[in-house]
Amino acid sequence: MQSHSRSARPLSPHLQIYRWQYTMTLSILHRITGCAMSVGLVLFVYWLLSIADGPQSYERAMTFFAHPLVRVLLVGFSFAFFYHLANGIRHLVWDMGYGLERREARTSGWVAFLSAVAVTILFWIVVAVRHTGDIA
Amino acid sequence: MSLRSPLGRVLGLGAAKEGVQHWWHQRVSAVALILLATWFVLSLLTLGELSYENVHAWMARPVNATFLVLLVITVLYHSQLGVQVVIEDYLARKGVKVASLIASQFIHIALGALAVIAVLRTVFGAAA
Numbered sequence: 001m002q003s004h005s006r007s008a009r010p011l012s013p014h015l016q017i018y019r020w021q022y023t024m025t026l027s028i029l030h031r032i033t034g035c036a037m038s039v040g041l042v043l044f045v046y047w048l049l050s051i052a053d054g055p056q057s058y059e060r061a062m063t064f065f066a067h068p069l070v071r072v073l074l075v076g077f078s079f080a081f082f083y084h085l086a087n088g089i090r091h092l093v094w095d096m097g098y099g100l101e102r103r104e105a106r107t108s109g110w111v112a113f114l115s116a117v118a119v120t121i122l123f124w125i126v127v128a129v130r131h132t133g134d135i136a
Numbered sequence: 137m138s139l140r141s142p143l144g145r146v147l148g149l150g151a152a153k154e155g156v157q158h159w160w161h162q163r164v165s166a167v168a169l170i171l172l173a174t175w176f177v178l179s180l181l182t183l184g185e186l187s188y189e190n191v192h193a194w195m196a197r198p199v200n201a202t203f204l205v206l207l208v209i210t211v212l213y214h215s216q217l218g219v220q221v222v223i224e225d226y227l228a229r230k231g232v233k234v235a236s237l238i239a240s241q242f243i244h245i246a247l248g249a250l251a252v253i254a255v256l257r258t259v260f261g262a263a264a
């Protein structure tokens with residue numbers, strides 16, 4: 001009985017058999033970047049606290065942030081930020097009822113992703129140019 | 137005492153009993169963060185050398201401190217709303233779900249308090 005009543009019902013396609021489209025990647029990436037930044041907020045608050053706590057704490061924090069592995073993490077967070085910002089604006093535009101046609105949504109998806117990559121690169125170039133003498 | 141009828145009060149609230157409030161707060165905080173977070177990124181880039189003196193002086197200025205406090209509160213609120221949805225979506229077991237939701241709230245509020253105190257102490261100074 002139970003199996004009968006189950007099979008009689010229409011099922012929405014499971015994720016495993018749903019043809020993967022890059023719009024799905026963009027959608028899940030919005031969540032992943034958001035969650036990553038939620039964790040990253042701990043580092044942001046640590047930085048603020050170190051400033052409030054005085055020069056020694058700040059030096060310790062900056063030594064931590066200068067560690068190569070943390071640097072990689074920071075580049076990741078910066079991309080997460082720019083992507084979440086760009087794609088978030090895309091969501092807000094959708095919420096206003098615009099850009100929902102398939103072609104528009106695909107184009108805006110590419111624009112959000114590529115502009116996030118571009119701005120991330122630009123951001124670190126500016127940082128590198130401005131702070132070349134900082135950690136020498 | 138509310139003058140609204142019992143029916144009027146529940147109409148449109150759906151199974152979650154809270155209507156679009158969560159969704160709306162997420163959007164409004166998002167709009168605020170477009171401004172506040174962009175301000176912060178531009179500030180970081182124009183701050184000059186990230187020495188203690190530089191950063192401390194920047195943070196101690198009233199306008200910067202105000203925007204920092206607004207940024208910290210808004211970003212943690214937005215983060216809490218987002219993490220809440222993720223927990224509700226992916227954690228099926230009720231006990232684990234409720235415990236995670238409470239933990240997330242505690243952590244977000246604690247981080248917010250720490251950050252606000254950090255900014256205020258930098259503005260107003262403290263007895264060393």
